[in-house]
Amino acid sequence: MARRGFTLVELVVTMIIIGILAFVALPRLELLRGWDEIGYRDKLRATLEYARKAAVAQRRLVRVSIVNSGLSVDVQAQTPEGEGAAGWLPLTLPGSGANGFAAPAGVTLTPANDTVIFDALGRPDAGKAYVVSGGAGTVTLEAETGYVH
DSSP: OOSOOHHHHHHHHHHHHHHHHHHHHHHHHOOOOHHHHHHHHHHHHHHHHHHHHHHHHTTTHHHEEEEEEEEEEESSSOTHHHHHSSSSSEETTTTTTTEEEEEOOOOESSSSEEEEOOTSSSOBBSSEEEGGGGGGGEEEEOOTTTOOO
């Protein structure tokens, strides 16, 4: 009676070929590239909205600095009444424990270097439009209201 099935050598060779194909072919597919850009766009939008709300809630200036497509958020140390030392303190972003984040690899923001300052009424110093690479979209900051869309 003949037995049917695969030998151990056939299985090992098949596994090696699959491993080589996965190592060579999958990185070229760039399956996650679009997701990184969309996620970064959404994080940029949420950070700008949070900075505006923090400026209103704390009645202080809040600064969003964009350096090499990475963001950091700071709040003015001095109160509107003039208490405290002049300068900027890091404003911790919700859920991160940090006051900023970097752009994922291969994702860029235009302009890559910029600063937005929100006043105590939530108005930015100027209206801006930020373009995220890869067609993920544009994040627009309205000059009069600070609305982010």
